[in-house]
Amino acid sequence: MSRRSDFRPAHIGVDRRMPARPVRIFESPNRAMTDAFVDAIDALLPQTQCRRCGYDGCRPYAEAIAAGETDINRCPPGGTATIDNLAALTGVGAKPLDPACGDASVARVAFIREAECIGCTRCIQACPTDAIVGAAKQMHTVIAADCTGCELCVPACPVDCIDMPASTPETGQPLWPPERPIDAERAGRARALFEARQQRLNRRTTRRRRANRHEDTHDAHEDAAATSGAKKSTIADAIARARAKREKREE
Numbered sequence: 001m002s003r004r005s006d007f008r009p010a011h012i013g014v015d016r017r018m019p020a021r022p023v024r025i026f027e028s029p030n031r032a033m034t035d036a037f038v039d040a041i042d043a044l045l046p047q048t049q050c051r052r053c054g055y056d057g058c059r060p061y062a063e064a065i066a067a068g069e070t071d072i073n074r075c076p077p078g079g080t081a082t083i084d085n086l087a088a089l090t091g092v093g094a095k096p097l098d099p100a101c102g103d104a105s106v107a108r109v110a111f112i113r114e115a116e117c118i119g120c121t122r123c124i125q126a127c128p129t130d131a132i133v134g135a136a137k138q139m140h141t142v143i144a145a146d147c148t149g150c151e152l153c154v155p156a157c158p159v160d161c162i163d164m165p166a167s168t169p170e171t172g173q174p175l176w177p178p179e180r181p182i183d184a185e186r187a188g189r190a191r192a193l194f195e196a197r198q199q200r201l202n203r204r205t206t207r208r209r210r211a212n213r214h215e216d217t218h219d220a221h222e223d224a225a226a227t228s229g230a231k232k233s234t235i236a237d238a239i240a241r242a243r244a245k246r247e248k249r250e251e
């Protein structure tokens with residue numbers, strides 16, 4: 001286990017108002033150390049994958065913090081508690097949550113008004129933790145235990161039938177409320193769900209690329225065969241014309 005001081009970055013004291021120029025994290029760059037630093041930062045983030053920090057998820061934000069490319073006060077779901085933890089880990093001074101990222105309101109669980117759902121599946125495609133189930137043209141519903149309250153499904157719905165109702169015992173519990181320690185178990189589950197989804201999407205992309213390559217190769221073979229056939233036919237025509245001319249001369 002690495003000690004906190006092991007992670008102390010070399011860019012402490014950098015004026016963050018200056019335009020971003022990639023900053024090396026350590027005096028002697030070491031990939032394993034860098035990964036460990038990113039892991040340690042990521043472990044402090046709520047894992048809602050909401051993108052309010054301006055990055056494509058908690059891990060990319062952790063990587064940007066580790067690289068000294070962004071500040072530690074951009075995670076609204078984590079609130080002050082997360083900023084304080086990040087400050088302690090990185091040695092960068094704590095500061096109030098950046099209002100440009102949104103307020104530190106309590107995350108809620110999404111709710112689909114199922115009678116209005118047209119089954120377009122767009123919310124499924126937007127959900128980072130696979131917390132929505134349903135099939136095309138069928139009603140969709142939210143698995144409350146897997147919902148991080150990221151709200152990414154709300155703008156994705158074309159009929160506006162997804163709500164983020166106030167969290168009560170009836171509607172679902174608040175997730176990772178700010179000003180309190182992160183619920184590590186829920187955060188760990190959300191990270192696992194997110195990573196599993198990413199892996200599935202990557203596999204699908206690879207399969208599509210392979211299929212496209214196969215199709216391209218098949219098309220190329222067909223094109224080559226067609227070209228070759230056309231050439232043969234042109235040559236045969238030319239030979240036939242030459243033979244006909246010769247026979248005509250010989251008559």
Ligand code: SF4
Nearest residue numbers: 050051053057058075
């Ligand atoms: S919880 Fe949202 S704002 Fe916080 S780091 Fe993760 S993606 Fe960014």
Ligand code: SF4
Nearest residue numbers: 127147148150151153
């Ligand atoms: S159901 Fe909606 S709010 Fe909940 S995790 Fe999925 S996208 Fe986010």
Ligand code: SF4
Nearest residue numbers: 117118120121123157
């Ligand atoms: S995006 Fe809206 S309409 Fe489409 S499946 Fe989801 S809840 Fe239903």
